[in-house]
Every structure is written in C-alpha cells, then in structure tokens.
Amino acid sequence: MTEIERRDRRPELSRVARTRRQLAELYMATSEYLDSRIGWDRLPTALGLSTLLGLRHRLRERNLYDTTSLPAVNLPPIEPPGEQHLINRTCDGSYNDLASPRMGMAGTRFGRNVPLTSAVRPDDAGVLTPNPREISRALLTRTEFVPATTVNSLVAAWLQFMIRDWFSHGTSPQENPWVVPLAPDDTWPQKSMTIMRTPSDETRPADSAGMPPTSINVNSHWWDASQLYGCSATEQKAVRAGEGGRLNAERHTYADTVPGFWLGVALMHQVFVAEHNAICDMLQARYPHWGDEELFQRARLITAALIAKIHTVEWTPAVISHPTTVAALRANWFGVAGERVHKLFGRVSPSEVISGIPGAATDHFGVPYSLTEEFTSVYRMHPLVRDDWHLRAVADDSTLRKVTLRDLAGPAATAMMAELDTTDLLYSFGTLPPGLVTLHNFPKFLQEFERPDGNLQDLAATDLLRSRELGVPRYNEFRRLLRLKPAATFEELTGNPVWAEEIRAAYGGDIEQVDLTVGVFAEPLPPGFAFSDTAFRIFILMASRRLNSDRFFTEYYTPEVYTPEGLQWITDNTMASVLLRHHPRLRSAMSKVSNAFQPWRTASATE
Structure with missing residues (x-):
C-alpha cells in the first residue's frame, strides 16, 4: 500500500474507531441502566452475564487509579535484567512486566479503585469517629452463629491462605498507637484500647503535603503463590529441599507466630506443599535431565496457576453461587466457549471473552498493575470463621475434640497438626459450615485476640479503623464512586x-458516616451470595485484572514456559483432585460434591 493510499484510509479508520467507541459506550451505558433499574441478578443468565461484562468494561475505565506516578523516593532495589527473568517468576515479583520491572513487586504501593482526590484520610478525630470499638460491640459482635449453609469451612481456610499471598501492610510500629476511648460498661481487660498504626510509606518524599494516603504492600502484588515460596531469596531458600525442585515439607515453616495464622492456613500450606512436590515428581519423570532449579521454577509456575484456577472457577463461584456469577467466573478462565471446548481444542479465539484470559494478550487497561486498598477492604471477611469447632474422624464421624478458635490459632495450630490426623482435620473443615459475612457474626475470639507479641486486639474495631486510616471512602460514598445508588435511609441500606435502628443509633443518625465494612455486612445479599453486591463490584474488576496483567497468565501461558504436561496438569485438576491425591480417604465424603468448597457428606451419611 502506498503512502497516499495509507493517508486516504486514515479518515475511514478514524470513523471505524469512533463508531466502535460509540458502540462500546452504548453497551456500557445500557449495562449500567439494566443494573440500576432491574439488577444484574434479576436478569436471565445470558443477559445478566452480558450486563456484568459491560459493568466490568466501565469499571476498567473509571475505577483504576495509579499511585506509582506520585512522587517517590527509596524505591525497592531490583537486580539487573537476566535471561532467567524471561520465563521464571522472581522471588519478589519484579520483572513480571519486562518493560516496567518494579510493577507489582514486593515493597511497592497499593493502588486505588477510587479517584485519588476521594482517597482522603480524616484527621485523627475523624479516624476515631464514630468510636470503632463501640461500632464493633453494637453491630459486629456474634450474638448467635449464622452459618453459610451452601459452603464448607474450607472457604475460610482458603481465603486466609490467599490473603497471605496477596497483601500485607507489614509490621505496625509500636510507638504512637491509636488510643480508642472505652465506654464505662466495656469489659475490655485493659484500661484503654490501643490499635497500632499502619506502617508509614517509606517511599513518600519528606515533602509530600497534599498527597493522598499511600501505603506499601510488603508482599508481591502478583498471584504467584508467595505464601508458599516467600517474597525474598532468603525466604525461598529456607523452604526449598535443594533437590528435585521440591519444597522441604518438614522444614517448610508455617510462621505460626505471625498474626493471622491458624489451623486453616496450616492445612492449606501442607496440601499445596505436597502438590508442588507431586508436580516436581511428574516433571522429573518426563524431563530426567532437568536440575533442581529448572524443576522448581516450572513447578512453581504450575502450582501458582492451579491455585489461581481453583480460586477463579471453584472458590469464588461457591461463595457467590448465583447462576450468572458462576457463568461469569468460569468465563474468566475458560471463556464463554466453555470448559469442554477448552479441553478439546484449547483456545479457539484470541478474545478473552470467547476463550478466557489465560493465554490472551496482557492488558493493564492503561494503569500500572497493583492490588488496591479497596480490594483489601472488601476482603475483610472475618465472619467466615467459626468460633466453635467439632473435630471428627473421617472413618466414622466420631468426635475427636470439641475446641474453640482460640485452640486453633497461632502455635496451638501447629500442635494440633502434630496431634491429629490431617485427613480428619480436612474432613472436619469440609463438613462444617462457615459463618455468613453479615452483621452480628464476627468471631468472638477475634474481638479479644491476643497477638503473638502479647498485645490484645479487637480485629473488628481494627478493620473499621484501617479503612478510615487508609482513606477508603465510607459506604455511601464508596457506592457513588462505583456509580451505584447510595442508601437514602437506614431502612434502604439493610432491609x-x-x-x-441499630445502625442509626450507632452512627448518630448520620447515614453518610456508616463505614464500608458495616454497610457491606448489612446489605441484603443477592441469591446464593455469602457477601455483598457492593463488595462484588470490586471483584468484577480486580478478579480478572489479576489475570489480565500477569504475563504468566496471558502471553506466557504457553507449553514452552509451563511445559505441555504442566498446562495439562492445570487443565485436569481441581481442588477435589488435589485433596484426593494427598488424602484419598476423603473420597467417600467428597463423592457427591461437584465443588470441594460445597458441604461434604458426613461419614454416617455415606454408610
């Protein structure tokens, strides 16, 4: 084509681009209209799915905000580029984006899903108003356990296992804590309640007046199974066996002195250390000439992708089991063409909508990738965790122990793992319901949680304070920024x-002060949901973004990087097959479930 011909085509191409943009705008506007007037969850599945896709497009346009462009100093160091960065995940998440090697690495800032001008931290008095301890006592305390009957307690164990990979604000400083006043009738065992502050962002320049609050994720932002492999060379070396690519199951530390560790996390660690090692054995049989490093790196890629697949097509559809969301989440991985077409033919289209995100093009949607403070806030789902646990034997459902969450947390969890059979513990989790993510259902133990350092903490009050401290908008403003209708009255908020009446009294009649956590716990839930529709809006955006932005899930999701056997392993396996590979005595209990996060049959029911 000559230059003149190319010039002649430019207006035509411009018209095509404008037309496409106009059609896209019409599609997104129609999706928002249907959602606001009818509700995506009330539409037929196909139309509901189309509506969710339109909402996701709009969220990608208007709810991704970059904090890396703000002034910064003392950025985390990166090693010089090397050939190993092309096909291996690094320890700290650097070089996932080869053109921007710090993107998403450990030690970089959380992003935002709201405009930076709306991410405003109140003054100190505002952070403490209304009193977070009083909100915790009045609205969150578990008065009677409310179960989520469509899932089992593995959903709680799995979520904490994931969170230890995704994000951490780091260790809080001991000096200058928040001091929360206590009511005269408060039974808190100390004279005052102190809550440690979020660690400061060390990359903020000294003169950062006017900058929105920013904080550091000490974990890698990528979905790279760092909870198994660590985020530094030192951590990774400590958990490797040094031969055959394997992890050392005996030496693999569960860090049971780190806040947040409990039996559920320990079980998931043990299962996926064993899974990594099984993948190493498979690869070594196929590629006997490979050394320890090659086996480890390929097994890590495969394990991380299998974990991401399980979360996408099993865990999330189990906890938000509306037919439309189940279809949408499975489409994230397999595309609307479906799993059967994927297994028979692989990708049949470059489109992520048709053939799924894995193997599609990498796309940051115009904003450098990171996890966000809002993503962190909506994942505050402590009500999933039970207070009381009836541990039973898989063989006959007989009682092994009746314990509380306190008996399963910290070093006590490690002791429990040594004393009881892991298969029995998994069976107990699989046959006990978790809690529903709602008001008045926060675990009592976590409202008087003794941290490994000896400090007492009300995690419910801490969750409220953290969102305020980090500039996460309160409930109504959060909804406005997601283009959702705010609640005009307290009755409209909860139904x-x-x-x-309780929320009105707790917030002095000011609905604009209602915290995000309280609002999402109080909302009426869509059918099949264990958490709120408002929180789901962040999921619509971020669940796919974690895949879209990661080249190891997109353009590098190939046989050359993963091996043909590795991709087949990911395709063929589920949470159920992973559990049964390492704990075959669970087969009877799991024989009637299509999803391992659904309630299992008890031993007495299988006879």
Whole structure:
C-alpha cells in the first residue's frame, strides 16, 4: 500500500474507531441502566452475564487509579535484567512486566479503585469517629452463629491462605498507637484500647503535603503463590529441599507466630506443599535431565496457576453461587466457549471473552498493575470463621475434640497438626459450615485476640479503623464512586428494620458516616451470595485484572514456559483432585460434591 493510499484510509479508520467507541459506550451505558433499574441478578443468565461484562468494561475505565506516578523516593532495589527473568517468576515479583520491572513487586504501593482526590484520610478525630470499638460491640459482635449453609469451612481456610499471598501492610510500629476511648460498661481487660498504626510509606518524599494516603504492600502484588515460596531469596531458600525442585515439607515453616495464622492456613500450606512436590515428581519423570532449579521454577509456575484456577472457577463461584456469577467466573478462565471446548481444542479465539484470559494478550487497561486498598477492604471477611469447632474422624464421624478458635490459632495450630490426623482435620473443615459475612457474626475470639507479641486486639474495631486510616471512602460514598445508588435511609441500606435502628443509633443518625465494612455486612445479599453486591463490584474488576496483567497468565501461558504436561496438569485438576491425591480417604465424603468448597457428606451419611 502506498503512502497516499495509507493517508486516504486514515479518515475511514478514524470513523471505524469512533463508531466502535460509540458502540462500546452504548453497551456500557445500557449495562449500567439494566443494573440500576432491574439488577444484574434479576436478569436471565445470558443477559445478566452480558450486563456484568459491560459493568466490568466501565469499571476498567473509571475505577483504576495509579499511585506509582506520585512522587517517590527509596524505591525497592531490583537486580539487573537476566535471561532467567524471561520465563521464571522472581522471588519478589519484579520483572513480571519486562518493560516496567518494579510493577507489582514486593515493597511497592497499593493502588486505588477510587479517584485519588476521594482517597482522603480524616484527621485523627475523624479516624476515631464514630468510636470503632463501640461500632464493633453494637453491630459486629456474634450474638448467635449464622452459618453459610451452601459452603464448607474450607472457604475460610482458603481465603486466609490467599490473603497471605496477596497483601500485607507489614509490621505496625509500636510507638504512637491509636488510643480508642472505652465506654464505662466495656469489659475490655485493659484500661484503654490501643490499635497500632499502619506502617508509614517509606517511599513518600519528606515533602509530600497534599498527597493522598499511600501505603506499601510488603508482599508481591502478583498471584504467584508467595505464601508458599516467600517474597525474598532468603525466604525461598529456607523452604526449598535443594533437590528435585521440591519444597522441604518438614522444614517448610508455617510462621505460626505471625498474626493471622491458624489451623486453616496450616492445612492449606501442607496440601499445596505436597502438590508442588507431586508436580516436581511428574516433571522429573518426563524431563530426567532437568536440575533442581529448572524443576522448581516450572513447578512453581504450575502450582501458582492451579491455585489461581481453583480460586477463579471453584472458590469464588461457591461463595457467590448465583447462576450468572458462576457463568461469569468460569468465563474468566475458560471463556464463554466453555470448559469442554477448552479441553478439546484449547483456545479457539484470541478474545478473552470467547476463550478466557489465560493465554490472551496482557492488558493493564492503561494503569500500572497493583492490588488496591479497596480490594483489601472488601476482603475483610472475618465472619467466615467459626468460633466453635467439632473435630471428627473421617472413618466414622466420631468426635475427636470439641475446641474453640482460640485452640486453633497461632502455635496451638501447629500442635494440633502434630496431634491429629490431617485427613480428619480436612474432613472436619469440609463438613462444617462457615459463618455468613453479615452483621452480628464476627468471631468472638477475634474481638479479644491476643497477638503473638502479647498485645490484645479487637480485629473488628481494627478493620473499621484501617479503612478510615487508609482513606477508603465510607459506604455511601464508596457506592457513588462505583456509580451505584447510595442508601437514602437506614431502612434502604439493610432491609432489616431491627438492624436499621441499630445502625442509626450507632452512627448518630448520620447515614453518610456508616463505614464500608458495616454497610457491606448489612446489605441484603443477592441469591446464593455469602457477601455483598457492593463488595462484588470490586471483584468484577480486580478478579480478572489479576489475570489480565500477569504475563504468566496471558502471553506466557504457553507449553514452552509451563511445559505441555504442566498446562495439562492445570487443565485436569481441581481442588477435589488435589485433596484426593494427598488424602484419598476423603473420597467417600467428597463423592457427591461437584465443588470441594460445597458441604461434604458426613461419614454416617455415606454408610
């Protein structure tokens, strides 16, 4: 084509681009209209799915905000580029984006899903108003356990296992804590309640007046199974066996002195250390000439992708089991063409909509990738965790122990793992329901949680304070920024007249002060949901973004990087097959479930 011909085509191409943009705008506007007037969850599945896709497009346009462009100093160091960065995940998440090697690495800032001008931390008095301890006592305390009957307690164990990979604000400084006043009738065992502050962002320049609050993720932002492999060379060396690519199951530390560790996390660690090692054995049989490093790196890629697949097509559809969301989440991985077509033919289209995100093009949607403070906030789902646990034997459902969450947390969890059979513990989790993510269902133990350092903590009050401290908008403003209708009254917020009065009293009648956590716990839930529709909006955006931005899930999701056997392993396996590979005595209990996060049959029911 000549230059003149190319010039002649430019207006035509411009018209095509404008037309496409106009059609895209019409599609997104129609999706928002249907959602606001009818609700995506009330539409037929196909139309609901189309509506969610339109909402995701709009969220990608208007709810991704970059904090890396803000002034910064003392950025985390990166090693010089090397050939190993092309096909291996690094320890700290650097070089995932080869053109921007710090993107998403450990030690970089959380991003935002709201405009930076809306990410405003109140003054100190505002952070403490209304009193977070009083909100915790009045609205969050578990008065009676409310179960989520469509899932089992593996959903709680899995979520904490994931969170230890995704994000951490780091160790809080001991000096200058928040001091929360206590009511005269408060039974808190100390004279005052102190809550440690979020660690400061060391990359903020000294003169950063006017900058929105920013904080550092000490974990890698990528979905790279760093909870198994660590985020530094030192951590990774400590957990490797040094031969055959394997992890050392005996030496693999569960860090049971780190806050947040409990039996559920320990079980997931043990299962996926064993899974990594099984993948190493498979690869070594196929590629006997490979050394320890090659086996380790390929097994890490495969394990991380299998974990991401399980979360995408099993865990999330189990906890938000509406037919439309199940279809949408499975489409994230397999595309609307479906799993059967994927297994028979692989990708049949470059489109992520048709053939899924894995293997599609990498796309940051115009904003450098990171996890966000809002993503962190909506994942505050402590009500999933039970207070009381009936541990039973898989063989006959007989009682082994009746314990509380306190008996399963910290070093006590490690002791429990040594004393009881892991298969029995998994069976107990699989046959016990978790809690529903709702008001008045926060674990009592976590409202008087003794940290490994000896400090007492009300995690419910801490969750509220953290969102305020980090500039996460309160509930109504959060909804406005997601283009959702704010609640005009307390009755409209919850639909539960008793709760409406309780929330009104707790917030002094000011609905604009209602915290995000309280609002999402109080909302009426869509059918099949264990958490709120408002929180789901962040999931619509971020669940796919974690895959879209990661080249190891997109353009590098190939047989050359993963091996043909590795991709087949990911395709063929589920949470159920992973559990049964390492714990075959669970087969009877799991024989009637299509998803391992659904309730299993008890031994007495299988006879």
